[in-house]
Amino acid sequence: MSKTVLIVEDEKDIVELLKYNLQKEGFNVLVAHNGKDALDKAKKIPNLILLDVMIPEPDGLEVTRRLKKDKETSHIPIILLTAKSTELDEVVGLELGADDYITKPVSIPRLLARIKKVIRNKENPTEKNSTIILDGVVIDSTNYKVLIDKKEIFFPRKEFQLLLYLAENKGRVIKRDSILSAIWGDGVVVLDRTIDVHIRKIREKLGKYADLIQTIKGVGYRIEY
């Protein structure tokens, strides 16, 4: 699936240069020549916005501010382009949440590298198949994160492991034995009740999704498909 980059830049030559190179790299390219245009095109939710600070109408800083304020667009990574490195202070002072910051002129390969990096960074949490989605519950195993209704809820290690293990085997009933050897290993001895207690804590955290975890008496637990 090809990624879309929105270029916001008023100098036509630069636009062409960037467009050409990005397309060559397999990106889908959108272009805006001024701030207003940029805000419009941003509604298409590109994977990244390459934004020149010095553009007409609302300038790049203002555009960034508005994009970050709007919930629909606030997650889109932004790379700011600016001519002078002294403008950095300004950017910082405004605390506007750009993801990267590049001073012109910059070499194309370097720019491409940074674009890819920013996109990769943004993607990891969601895109990878290390993420399991169960209704409104998102389990991100590489980042030790659980989102419940888009809100991050902290799970201590054992609880996280247990939830993840059940989720990885959703649809299947997991015997208590299996849980013990999967989470605790075969060497460790813990009481059977320990599992219950962790299950309870997990359910508490899951809130309205608590009954995602079903108990099969005499056997174990499972998460529904």
Added chain:
Amino acid sequence: MSKTVLIVEDEKDIVELLKYNLQKEGFNVLVAHNGKDALDKAKKIPNLILLDVMIPEPDGLEVTRRLKKDKETSHIPIILLTAKSTELDEVVGLELGADDYITKPVSIPRLLARIKKVIRNKENPTEKNSTIILDGVVIDSTNYKVLIDKKEIFFPRKEFQLLLYLAENKGRVIKRDSILSAIWGDGVVVLDRTIDVHIRKIREKLGKYADLIQTIKGVGYRIEY
């Protein structure tokens, strides 16, 4: 802000001559007399290294190779100095990643001109753009600088590396293992507590941004998005 040049040369007379002239031009000068010394001093991250090929211990070519291999020093421009000007040397030297190549003897004004040119080239187009912004904290990795609320705060090397590493991976939890192998390398052994202590120092310096770094017990640390 004055630039630092590291002179690597074993002949004392030449060192003095270069040192005198560079200082007169406003450069800050470091000196190393052999390869080992050079690699050490390079950790100070000078703005340029003037490197004689014919030095004791690891020779100039080897030093170049190592400097280019190490992520910390690979960006430092190197001017190689050599007595012979055979083509072979030239090819080899430049292939190693040296930025310029000068045969002795060379006139001082000419040498100064090349030094300035190399520094200028390195500074303008490419550098300065690997800046990570986290709220009011700006991490400038090419210049080894951290700004907190626009004020520069000095971070010793390990602390800087650690902060940068977490920042480069913001949003994701970095396991202690990964921290150890990324910052200390796989050969070195340091206690786990060492990480904590560095984290603490970083947090102290971050002041009101201290909780940018979250600890995930039993796993590691992370910087929030």
Added chain:
DNA sequence: TCCTTTCTTCAGAATTTATTCAATATTTGT
């Protein structure tokens, strides 16, 4: 060399997480 800075180790305090316990509730099989 001596002095300063940075890095690492140490050990007790503080905190968080994991486990056990015991009383209660639920399910299962007869």
Added chain:
DNA sequence: ACAAATATTGAATAAATTCTGAAGAAAGGA
């Protein structure tokens, strides 16, 4: 419906992990 088995719950206890202040090493500079 009743006993037996199994799970849930709230609270207490134990274990683990990290934080902290301070001290010892190591590295670098004067």
